[in-house]
Amino acid sequence: MSTNQRLEVTLETQLESVDLAENIVMRASEAAGFPEDDLHRIGMAVRESVINAYNYGNSQDKRKKIRMTVEFEPGKMIVRVLDEGKGFVPEDVPDCCAEENLLRTSGRGLFLMRAFMDEFRVQKGVTGGAEVVMTKKLPHSISGNGKH
Amino acid sequence: MALQGTCREVLDVAIVDFSGKITLGEGSAMLRKMIRERVDAGHRKILLNLGDVDYIDSSGIGELVASFTTVRSAGGELKLLNLTKRVHDLLQITRLFTIFDVQSDEAVALSRFRPV
Numbered sequence: 461m462s463t464n465q466r467l468e469v470t471l472e473t474q475l476e477s478v479d480l481a482e483n484i485v486m487r488a489s490e491a492a493g494f495p496e497d498d499l500h501r502i503g504m505a506v507r508e509s510v511i512n513a514y515n516y517g518n519s520q521d522k523r524k525k526i527r528m529t530v531e532f533e534p535g536k537m538i539v540r541v542l543d544e545g546k547g548f549v550p551e552d553v554p555d556c557c558a559e560e561n562l563l564r565t566s567g568r569g570l571f572l573m574r575a576f577m578d579e580f581r582v583q584k585g586v587t588g589g590a591e592v593v594m595t596k597k598l599p600h601s602i603s604g605n606g607k608h
Numbered sequence: 609m610a611l612q613g614t615c616r617e618v619l620d621v622a623i624v625d626f627s628g629k630i631t632l633g634e635g636s637a638m639l640r641k642m643i644r645e646r647v648d649a650g651h652r653k654i655l656l657n658l659g660d661v662d663y664i665d666s667s668g669i670g671e672l673v674a675s676f677t678t679v680r681s682a683g684g685e686l687k688l689l690n691l692t693k694r695v696h697d698l699l700q701i702t703r704l705f706t707i708f709d710v711q712s713d714e715a716v717a718l719s720r721f722r723p724v
Contacts, residue, residue: 475633500694508666511632557703563677565670568702572666575701 464533471510471526473518481528482507485539488530492537493599501576502539502596508569509541509592517543517590535598536578542591550582611635611661613642621718622651623689627660630668639668643675643686652684653721657714659690664698676707685709689717 469484471477486503494502510526518524524544531538554561556568574580579595611628624642629635646654656675664672672688679686687709691699699705711717 478632504665507631511665511667562703562707563673565674566666568666568669571702572698 465531467530469528471528473514473520473522473524473526475514477526478507478510478514481510481526481541484528485530489537489596492532494596495599498596498599502537505573505576505594506539506541508572509539509594512569512592513541513543513545513590516548517545519545532598537596537598539577539594539596540591541594542585542587543589544587545589547584547588547590548582611638613638615642615646618714618718620651620724621653621655621721622646622649623655623657623714625657625660629663630661630671631663631665632667636667636671639671639675643678647678647682647684652679652682652724654679654684654686655689655714655717655721656686657689658692658695661695662692664695669698669702669704673704673707685721687711687717687720689714 467484467488469481471481482503485506486499489499489502506528510528513526514520518526527542529540531540550570553570554564554567556562556564556571561567573592573594577594578597579593581593583591583593585591609628611626611630611634613624613626615622615624617623624646626639630639643654676686689711691710691712699708699710709720711720
């Protein structure tokens with residue numbers, strides 16, 4: 461896959477969108493030459509971001525949409541997931557690895573996104589809502605000008 | 609693949625052999641249902657064999673933790689058996705090895721349950 465390509469998908473706020481988003485990004489990542497383990501990590505990070513958008517951002521409101529873009533720039537892949545919620549501050553989410561939080565049944569999604577991608581941030585989307593932006597360095601063999 | 613679970617009993621331990629994915633939706637709900645059924649049936653020693661579970665997301669992790677607390681609240685013990693590498697790595701980075709007793713040998717896992 462050459463660099464400077466962009467893929468944009470509008471997802472319904474429904475459970476099926478979680479698998480769909482994961483599959484789309486894993487296929488794009490596979491085409492970009494990511495190794496198997498990275499495909500799994502990227503897929504899971506995207507899955508978690510769409511789960512957050514579905515559950516918390518859009519509060520499972522089917523009238524709202526989830527917008528996902530995948531961009532390939534020289535040396536990196538950028539995935540953005542935008543919801544139509546009120547936004548959130550990642551620092552306000554309790555540390556799931558802290559001793560006192562280990563038995564919590566939620567709150568690990570953000571941790572996994574951070575753990576599996578190279579860069580992670582949350583910003584206010586242009587249309588409101590939260591936009592999760594995650595970056596993964598492209599495998600060395602295709603970085604640069606997209607030449608193998 | 610959707611999560612599937614079959615239950616067998618060895619001595620007084622209920623062993624649930626799972627295969628598939630424990631993810632948001634049916635997978636997590638299936639795990640919750642099977643644990644609830646075992647506890648309601650009076651089981652207090654439950655061993656989850658995850659040898660054929662190749663994928664767990666944060667919802668599935670949360671459901672495993674909920675299962676642990678459900679069984680513990682009933683006065684019992686829940687242990688994990690045969691984690692795949694990915695599931696193993698996931699539990700490791702989320703520090704859940706500090707709460708779960710994880711074994712790779714069924715006989716050893718069975719021997720680690722407290723006598724009632």
